[in-house]
Amino acid sequence: MEVLDLTPWRCPEPLIRLKLWLKDAKSGQTVTIRLADAGSRQDIPVYLQRQGHHVELQQQSGNTLSLQLVVGAKQPS
Numbered sequence: 001m002e003v004l005d006l007t008p009w010r011c012p013e014p015l016i017r018l019k020l021w022l023k024d025a026k027s028g029q030t031v032t033i034r035l036a037d038a039g040s041r042q043d044i045p046v047y048l049q050r051q052g053h054h055v056e057l058q059q060q061s062g063n064t065l066s067l068q069l070v071v072g073a074k075q076p077s
Helices: 015-022 040-048
Strands: 002-005 029-034 054-061 064-070
Touching: 002 015, 015 029, 015 064, 029 040, 040 054, 040 064
Parallel strands: 002 029
Antiparallel strands: 029 064, 054 064
């Protein structure tokens, strides 16, 4: 599985890099996203859900959050 490690950067860089990645992503594509910046850990999951992607928490330890993103797959109701 592909991993998008955004832990080295602080807001807004993780969101910018994620948006660039999403430009080339295909619907149904799955990726693990790792975030360390406090603002990004809070904002990016909300942003992805608002954009119509499915996001699940994989792991949260210390200051690192791991999410599984399925591109273009809305959250189940």
